[in-house]
Amino acid sequence: MTSAFSILLAVIFLAIVLVALMVYLLTEVSDHLSAKLKLYPEVTEQSYRLEAQINYVRQLRKVILYVAPIFLIGVLVYYFVKDTPMEAFVMEWLNLLVRWIHVVVGIMWIGASFYFIFLENNLNRTEGIRDELAGNLWAIHGGGFYFLEKYKVAPKVLPKHLHWFKYEAYFTFLSGFTLLTVVYYMDAKSFLIDPQVADISTLTAVTIGVLTLAVGWILYDMLCSSSLVKKPILFGIVGFALLAGISYFLMQTLSSRAAYIHVGALIGTIMAGNVYFIIIPAQKELVKSAVLGRPLDPTLGKKAGERSLHNNYLTLPVIFIMISNHFPSTYGHAWHWGILMVIMLASAGIKHYWNLLERGQKTRFILPVSVVALISLALITSPLSDSLAEDAAPVPFAQVNTIIQKRCIQCHSIMPTDEQWNLAPNNVMFDTPEQIQTMADRIMVRAVRTQTMPQGNKTKMTEAEREKIKNWILQGANIE
Ligand code: HEC
Numbered sequence: 001m002t003s004a005f006s007i008l009l010a011v012i013f014l015a016i017v018l019v020a021l022m023v024y025l026l027t028e029v030s031d032h033l034s035a036k037l038k039l040y041p042e043v044t045e046q047s048y049r050l051e052a053q054i055n056y057v058r059q060l061r062k063v064i065l066y067v068a069p070i071f072l073i074g075v076l077v078y079y080f081v082k083d084t085p086m087e088a089f090v091m092e093w094l095n096l097l098v099r100w101i102h103v104v105v106g107i108m109w110i111g112a113s114f115y116f117i118f119l120e121n122n123l124n125r126t127e128g129i130r131d132e133l134a135g136n137l138w139a140i141h142g143g144g145f146y147f148l149e150k151y152k153v154a155p156k157v158l159p160k161h162l163h164w165f166k167y168e169a170y171f172t173f174l175s176g177f178t179l180l181t182v183v184y185y186m187d188a189k190s191f192l193i194d195p196q197v198a199d200i201s202t203l204t205a206v207t208i209g210v211l212t213l214a215v216g217w218i219l220y221d222m223l224c225s226s227s228l229v230k231k232p233i234l235f236g237i238v239g240f241a242l243l244a245g246i247s248y249f250l251m252q253t254l255s256s257r258a259a260y261i262h263v264g265a266l267i268g269t270i271m272a273g274n275v276y277f278i279i280i281p282a283q284k285e286l287v288k289s290a291v292l293g294r295p296l297d298p299t300l301g302k303k304a305g306e307r308s309l310h311n312n313y314l315t316l317p318v319i320f321i322m323i324s325n326h327f328p329s330t331y332g333h334a335w336h337w338g339i340l341m342v343i344m345l346a347s348a349g350i351k352h353y354w355n356l357l358e359r360g361q362k363t364r365f366i367l368p369v370s371v372v373a374l375i376s377l378a379l380i381t382s383p384l385s386d387s388l389a390e391d392a393a394p395v396p397f398a399q400v401n402t403i404i405q406k407r408c409i410q411c412h413s414i415m416p417t418d419e420q421w422n423l424a425p426n427n428v429m430f431d432t433p434e435q436i437q438t439m440a441d442r443i444m445v446r447a448v449r450t451q452t453m454p455q456g457n458k459t460k461m462t463e464a465e466r467e468k469i470k471n472w473i474l475q476g477a478n479i480e
Contacts, residue, residue, distance in 0.1 A: 048292060091187070105171040105175060117355070124138075162287070213262075223239060260325065271314055343374070345370075397478060407461040448466050
């Protein structure tokens, strides 16, 4: 038995003991609290608090029981595949699995959020509404008729089963952070760091990434506690400026692709933080007041409403950023920062138009301005701005081939030599002239226009070489 393996076994043994101990302790605490709860025949402030504590302890125990085995199996698998040909394969499947979960729970979260905004904007608030109601809505879906009622405050008797929408948000955050770790933090050299932007160590880069999320949330939360929140327009301007500053900083430290995804992750963190720290606690207080028959504190609902509104405006920008990684023409362009800002503003503008539309308010400018901004952005950064110098000499294919064999083939080949990519990425190979010619358009995008290839310029491609490739493609990409 190797010593590394015995250490692994020892760690696993310790972890199992620790988990068992925690589960035992939590069970004891929960039993103790339950015994105490029995002393209260009626619902009071104390009994209510006890019940909440019991639920909390039981949930914590459940989380530990689910997470610990998954984590242990993960560590074991990682130990056995590390530095074997299976490593890249396992990482790819892990990436796929986590991404799949992230997208599904993300759809559930944003979907529910869009649905409730739709409800709020479409409630019938006038015809035949009972006094205690704010409105109702008839709907037909999936072959069934639905009738929904919204209360002004709370029903006189709280229902036994009250559905909460919160796990969608929590799981979106957790799966998102896991995905960030799998794609960017565990493979920092490929995707997180770009030595041409900043030649930093993996540890520094990961620290910058994680701190951005934490500090970004704290700054946002401080902004929300300031008096600025009373002036929505000013709040929007300051909030956007803050986000723009953080984005700018990230683009000076991480690869542009990682910078984009971290801005998205920060927005996602703010949205999930709003649910976890503000909206759900406020709702818990509301339910508590209703159960104990106390007057409701109106500031709570208001605060939750504000955060909910912020989340609403952030939905379209965050979804764009999450898919932006498939579009190097955005993050890879020389103006990547500006592009990100315009897309964030324009998509929030579209969301604003959409909100007003659902409320039956017409606006003249917001939609056209947002759409024109997006189209102009696409045009300005399009190949229309590529130009062939008048005096450019014809570039023979042989020269281009030499460059590609020198700078790209390490990864893009049937037999890659790169230590990291033992399979041609995206199945793109440049072994034959035909393969190069077929991919000419994408080569233009990745190696010339956006310079996102070679990845992190690992093979040190020069400006002159990029210029040659560009001229060859603009001259028709002939391989004769
Ligand atoms: C160090 C390894 C490495 C080198 C060297 C490299 N690439 Fe890539 N390439 C990748 C990886 C990883 C991907 C997939 C991830 C992505 O798209 O960013 C990729 C994807 C691509 C794609 C397909 C994605 C698309 O946008 O269609 C093209 C085209 C490409 N590279 C062109 C090139 C060219 C041209 C060169 C040489 C100038 C080059 N690459 C050098 C690693 C490399």
